Amino acid sequence: MKLTRLDKLRLRLEAQNACLGWAFEEIAGKPGLVFELGLGHGRTYDHLRTHLPERDIYVFDREIDCYEDCTPPRDRMLLGNIDETLQAAAERFPKAAALVHSDMGSYTEAHNSAMSALLSRALPAVLAPGAIVVSDLPLAMTGATALPLPTGAQEGRYFLYRAGV
């Protein structure tokens, strides 16, 4: 039977949750910032701040449209188009992110392929050596290696990368 949209959403959320849980353990004890690309309603930001209470988390989006109790502190929100805010972050925090969670996809293929290309180009400048990138879109970042997904995540539903050292 073909997968319904509900099936695909469930697989995506299971993979997102499993990959983030894996990444939290992977960066434990390693210094570095956490970047959340795509505040959206704030669901994964809430997950990050809950599981990584000691980390400095910077959140990127072009708007603030989240649950009120998931609004990031103003000085941790980089508001604007992601190509500009990532470039500003690369100047302010060069090679400083230990973990990037990127949740920038939408329902349109044109948006997703353009976003994949933009992120693949821009992210390496902010990644610390060995940083982990957890992404809803496939990326092709210079110097980074694609990783297999952890138990509980079906391949192709989310994407994991490790930056070169």
Ligand SMILES: C[S@@+](CC[C@H](N)C(=O)[O-])C[C@H]1O[C@@H](n2cnc3c(N)ncnc32)[C@H](O)[C@@H]1O
């Ligand atoms: C899938 S939602 C993020 C969901 C969020 N992580 C959550 O768990 O609630 C994607 C977000 O990316 C943002 N976005 C899409 N294209 C963008 C762009 N070019 N620049 C900045 N933000 C963008 C949208 O505004 C949207 O909030």
